Amino acid sequence: MRLDEARDKPIITCLEFIREYLTNRIVNVHKVLDKCKGSLSTTATTILENNTTEANKMRVLFSGADKYQVTGLWMEQYFVNLKEKSCTCRKWYITGIPCQHVIAAMYDRMQNGSECGDPEAWVSKCYWLSTWNVMYQHIINPINGRSMWPRSDCPTTLLPPKYHKQVGRPKKKKKREDDEPAQSTSLSRKYLTVTCSKCHNKGHIVRTCKGQGGPSEAGKGSR
The missing domain is CATH 1.20.5 (Single alpha-helices involved in coiled-coils or other helix-helix interfaces)
Known part of the structure; x- marks a missing residue:
């Protein structure tokens, strides 16, 4: 639905x-x-576990003031700032879940004797089950059918507007704006060069064929 x-x-x-x-x-x-x-949703738990597995494969260089340089297996480097809760890959900023570079920096900090907390505590509150329970604590009560609805005491009788059947088939798709691109499944023929089926030259079709574009190529390859 x-x-x-x-x-x-x-x-x-x-x-x-x-x-x-x-x-x-x-x-x-x-x-x-x-x-x-646990305390997180299923999706957040799976992503956090995968990031933790990838974090164990990375090399961390501490620069001081909660700043770290994290290097991956393919020698890619990222700058992590635990104090500002930022990483240059921007995955943490976009998803709200600590990326593998942040988790690697957190583990390096804990190994040096500094308290950092559990990575779950750094996950955005929108992934916590407690937040979901608060958002979906209300229910919608069922109602009776139309035959059991009370009649209105309004003295005015509301009549439906006059219906005028439009010409053609009713449209199901929404009306797109002028600057909104159309989502088409067919390939556009724009910028394609047509080929004449009569003379096999490019630039025109058989209805406008007058031999333009050079001699005919129909006989090529027959020998």
Whole structure:
């Protein structure tokens, strides 16, 4: 079930679709939370474990003032600043999960006797199960069907607007902006050079063929 499936439905049907969609989403998140072990989500735990494995393969050079130079197996170097919680690969800044370079610097700091804490404590709060529990602690109560809805006491009768059937097939895709690129699965013929099927010369087609482009190449390769 996707939320955009309710785009072309009437307003009440669209709202009912959204309500059922949110109900299913909250229930599915609770099922995932019941299966999770530890303090982080499953995705964050997997990424952090992979980064920890890669961190054991790296060489760390301490420069002082919580600044480290981390070198990988392919001799790539990154600058890590634990005080500012930054790394030049920018993975930590983008994902909110400490990258392998940061974890390597943290382990080097702990080996030198300085307290650094568990790498899980450096993960963004959006990956913590406690945050998920707070965000999805509410539920959406079920409601009765339309036949059991109370009638309104409004004296005014609301009539639907006049419907005018448009010409052609109803559109399913959204209207794109003028500067929004179109997502097409077919290849564009722009900048392609056409070939005439009559004289086999390039630059024109058989309907406009007048022998231009040099002598015919149809007889080449027949001998």
